Amino acid sequence: MTADLATYNFAYLDEQTKRMIRRAILKAIAIPGYQVPFASREMPMPYGWGTGGVQVTASIIGPEDVLKVIDQGADDTTNAVSIRAFFQKVADVAVTTHTKDATIIQTRHRIPEQKLTEGQILVYQVPIPEPLRFLEPRETETRKMHALEEYGLMHVKLYEDIAINGRISKTYAYPVKVDGRYVMDPSPTPKFDNPKMHMSDALQLFGAGREKRIYAVPPHTQVVSLDFEDYPFEIQKFEQDCALCGAHGVYLDEVVLDDKGGRMFVCSDTDHCEDRREHGHVGAMLATDREAAE
């Protein structure tokens, strides 16, 4: 019995906090791309570890949910493992690494390769929710710019990129316009993932703990990456295939193997890579390994 005396409320947060966050989520869904201020709580992990995403997940999760947590696409890195363990402890929910089995996927900076479906919710951990923040540091001003739909500054930034570099050099946190109204920061996901946000079947929720903002993209909502007619938006393309599973057209991580220039490119989405290998797909380096073993 004594062990039961000091337990946390289900999913860690107290009920009043959950109600406050739930109300913010509903308004965020009603105004796609608009950042709703909320009274972010101190969490048992530091800012920058996904406290915003954790608070959103804690407010929506129930005993029937199956949770997947990814960090840069991987299920097995520190941030993902610790957040998954946190929810196992405080909410006793089922967890998975398989994208297709999850009802809630909390993510740090990637969208899974496998297409998300109607019943799924993607929760993003967001460091800086304001897409205009590095152009205009004053909150009073950026708020007014959103209110007046005054996004000229962002287009100037992208234009200057082209003038200096010959192309739009932003490769992650690439600004998008949601439902033709609000310019939104998709969190530091590679721009490779931007097209997946457009008309997604899944609900997308964004939580920024330190900056105290929640925003959302409902399913089947237009999410358009900003660009120019003569410099259209393009995603990253990789010449190589994944060295382990041979996947083409997915987002790859570069892994340095030695100090003699040896390197390999592997899927950033570990679940996608493992699933392909289970189904018999073999990449170049896995094939060489097997031949060497035989």
Add this chain to the structure above:
Amino acid sequence: MAANTEAFSGGFSNPVFESQSVFRMVMDGMARPGTIRTVEQDAGQPDPLGSAAGAIALTLCDHDTPVWLSAGFSQSAVAEWIGFHSGAPITREKAEARFAFKEASSALSSFGLFSAGTQEYPDRSTTLVIEVEALGEGQELTLAGPGILHSTTAKVAGLPETFLRLWADNRTLFPRGIDVILTAGRHFLCLPRTTRING
């Protein structure tokens, strides 16, 4: 004194899990406007409040959310019930209300006095819960907008006749505007301000 005991009875038997479950239905409903959800949880609300509306009040209202009630509700045990179970202050000022509950077949003259938020803070707006006769039958509405692939239809019986005109006005305020939840007994559907309705 009968009204008093009514006010103290009811409430969720398991508030943590029941409010989570009701919230997920409301969230799903807001994310997919026009889809009809059914609340199985028993809020034990007094008449004439419907059970979906009662469950929504218990799930979302607290001391931070002033609640406005239409005449039929404010003259019944509903006001005391919401106050007792959620701690929400009851307000007579529509503009102060974060949530507003309106009983079936009462007149709806304007959304104008409810808060539509400001251009800077459009989230500071009222969510209006309107009881109608039935959902899934009656007048067919065609809905389009975020959360809806192409378009969808929803049938509503007993929608206030001014509603479609008021809703069209509400649409023009975007990003300001109120959000609506239509309830009928255990059923409800959500209409966030982004939804376009053709009657």
